[in-house]
Amino acid sequence: MRSKEDSNTDRNRSNQQDRRNTTNINKDIIKSDGTELSPILGYSEEPLLPLAQACAPLNDIFHNLSFYVQLALKETPEQPRDGLSIDESAAIHLYTIEWDKPHRSLYSTLNYNLKNNDRPALLPFHRIFNKGL
Structure with a gap:
């Protein structure tokens, strides 16, 4: 039979583990300046x-x-590698294409918005890169 002290020790270990797990989760959504970012949920089900x-x-x-x-669709093979669909593979290709000057390319604009943590500016990109990237 377990003593009350053993049960308390087990409970304390469990609580410490829960706190560590919570800390790890929170680290993933707290920016370097200390502001919190809520997770983006639901896009994988779209x-x-x-x-x-x-x-x-x-x-x-x-x-x-x-x-x-x-252009991206035209240059994408009919049987893309890695089990991607043509549209998923073309999305990756589209990301890599340089736009004609003076226009900014897709990757340049997306990377700029990611670097600046401009989440509202990123919303239009979610559908295109949900599975492709």
Whole structure:
């Protein structure tokens, strides 16, 4: 039979472990300046859209986006590697394409917004990169 002291010790260990787990989770969502970021939830359950449709919210942000979407789709193999769909693979390719000067490319704009922690500016990108990247 276990003593009351053993039960308390086990409970304390469990509580310490819970605190460590919570601390690790919180570290993932607290920025270096101490402000908290809420997790982005629900996007993994969203249905995949064709690349052109997933990019629709970005049409007003990027010059000639439909041209670059078509270019990425055209240059994507019919049997992409790594089990990706054509649209997922084309999304990765679209990310790497340099736009004609003086326009900013998709990766340049996305990386700028990620670096500056501009979460509202990142919302239009979620659908396109949900599965592709």
